Amino acid sequence: MGSNNFSRRDFMKATSATAVGLGLGLGSLVEAAPAKKRSKSANDKVVFGLIGCGGMGASNMRNFMGYEDVEVAALCDVDKNRMPNDIKDVTNKYGREPKIYDDYRKMLENKDIDAIIVGSPDHWHALNLIHACEAGKDVYCEKPISHNIVEAKAMVGAKRHFKRVVQVGTWQRSTREFHNAIEYIRAGKLGKIVHCRAWISDATRLGKKAPIAVPDGFNYDMWVGPAAMRLYQENITHWNWRWINNTGGGLTTDWGVHMMDIALLGMSKGLDLPMPNRVMSSGGLWTIKDDDRDAPDTIESILNFGDPDFAMTWSVLRDHPGKPGHCTEFVSADGRTLRVWRGGWEIVDGDGKQLPKENADPQESGHWENFLDCVKSRQAPRADLDSVAQTTMVCHLVNASLQAGEMVRWDKAKMDIVGKAGKNTMAYSRNYRKGYKLPIYK
Ligand SMILES: NC(=O)c1ccc[n+]([C@@H]2O[C@H](COP(=O)([O-])OP(=O)(O)OC[C@H]3O[C@@H](n4cnc5c(N)ncnc54)[C@H](O)[C@@H]3O)[C@@H](O)[C@H]2O)c1
Incomplete structure (x- = not known):
């Protein structure tokens, strides 16, 4: 072709x-x-x-x-x-x-x-x-x-x-486990879902490194591209850029886009996802000190949805005892919880006892x-892209609230933040470095 x-x-x-x-x-x-x-x-x-x-x-x-x-x-x-x-x-x-x-x-x-x-x-x-x-x-x-x-x-x-x-x-x-979980929720088999939880553990240290000369063969200026220029350090570029706010959004964008995506898909009927109308985040770089990362290691965010009505929490945290290091959970009005992670899914009652589940048989x-x-x-x-843009924007709203230190509101029809709160943040927009321009198509 x-x-x-x-x-x-x-x-x-x-x-x-x-x-x-x-x-x-x-x-x-x-x-x-x-x-x-x-x-x-x-x-x-x-x-x-x-x-x-x-x-x-x-x-x-x-x-x-x-x-x-x-x-x-x-x-x-x-x-x-x-x-x-x-x-x-x-x-x-x-x-x-x-x-x-x-x-x-x-x-x-x-x-x-x-x-x-x-x-x-x-x-x-x-x-x-x-x-x-x-x-x-x-x-x-x-x-x-x-x-x-x-x-x-x-x-x-x-x-x-x-x-x-x-x-x-x-x-x-x-993948099979996420497919099964989403289908189970969408079919109404867990009843009315009132709460979703998603999380990722994060204890990543980048260490502290002094600026040094850029290695031969590496066009660092082009690597920085539209972001803000800073002196080259070996620990802020390949792989590590995700823990630097100038180039990534921490684990909220890195993993939230995977784990919250599953919650949003379960709560939708297709690729058009529910969007929160209010997002309030708390957190900071509180556990990892003397390190060059600047993305928070601790986040608790509460997202409120109106269509359908449910609450979601997103957490970046040190640990989640007895549970997988990353996960998405759906909690029903009758107290059952469906939990899904890379490699498995389960349904438990209010005492944590396993309940029967059915596997769909996706074959395509x-x-x-x-x-x-x-x-x-x-x-x-x-x-x-249209669908994952929605999940990505949910992640950015979590970060926008954290960076603004206040609650952020979202208008799904306008695909934009309502009012000023959250607009003056890196998660909302950035000034491109000289020589770079974001083409805008509406
Ligand atoms: N889907 C997944 O499960 C998954 C897993 C890991 C990473 N990712 C995503 O993949 C992307 C890359 O992540 P990674 O961990 O491989 O990063 P990485 O730093 O290992 O690789 C990125 C590469 O892009 C190059 N690069 C940077 N700017 C460039 C430009 N303007 N033109 C050409 N090359 C350029 C870098 O030199 C580097 O070799 C990220 O968006 C990350 O979030 C997705």
Whole structure:
């Protein structure tokens, strides 16, 4: 399906991806089977370029490379030191080297590429994705979709404007235990849900490091991109950026987007999620001292929903004795609790006694395969950008309330904060560094 072989314009004329899948349930959630022969002909191939050859970008690329109707044509990273393994694997797989870029905008000019994997840190997602949409590419974008709310809205606007297919990397939407839990709640088998709880444990230390010279081969200026420039320290860049507010949002955006996503999906009928009308957060960097991280290690946030009525709490905390380190729980009016985590789910009564549960038997495609299918069908994928934008904005609202030190209100129809509280925070918006501009599509 390289653009030499297949007319993307034909797709665009035929369908719009925006509406088709929004009413979908999650009826086809399960990991891909390893037999990945899907392609009928070489002309049907989806040709990928990868932005960000780090942990998750490369992992997504390898997942896609398992399918016969995929080809990886190009790799881009601002740090050359991160690329050798990926170059080697692509070369071994396809018998030729990928094209190598250090500027993703140049890669987006490559007409052979159909789809982009955005595997950069969160502070780059908005520009990477919007520019990819402008270039007519479909996108597999890592979560959380953005660094802040204004970026998230611009990304949804661009996706709709250019009629692109965008799957977000919230792969829990495609796994058996979460599928079972969501289906159980949606079918009303736990009764009326009045409360959801989600949490993640966090005791990460980045240590304290002095600024040093930037390593050879690393374009640190481009790595910082639209964020605020600061002197290079080894412990604020690769992987660690998520605990730095300038480039991430702490574990509320990193893990909240996974765990609160499941709560919101259980409380919805499809991909359009309930949004809180009020969010109040408390917390701070209270347990980890003498460290370069600035994202809070302790958060308790209460979110109030009106349609349907329920309360949700989101916690970042040191420990949760006797429970998994990450989890989503649904609490029913009659006191039963459904608990789901990576690897299992259970239903317990008020005394903690296990109750019977039923497994649905999902049999269809996995997360990466679902994206490939949707690139071809132009339907909205299971983790469509519009849907995960909602979860991402919930995470940002938690941080906005914490950063503002006051309750934040949200208007779902306007997709915006009501009034001023929370608007003057990094979780709401940021001034881009000189030379960078966020394109706004409404
Ligand atoms: N879905 C999941 O379960 C999951 C798991 C881990 C990470 N993630 C997400 O994946 C993304 C990447 O996380 P990671 O842990 O792999 O980070 P990482 O720091 O290991 O890798 C990011 C890579 O992007 C590169 N990069 C930065 N700016 C770039 C630019 N402008 N152009 C090209 N390359 C650029 C960096 O040099 C680095 O190699 C994040 O959004 C993260 O939240 C998702």
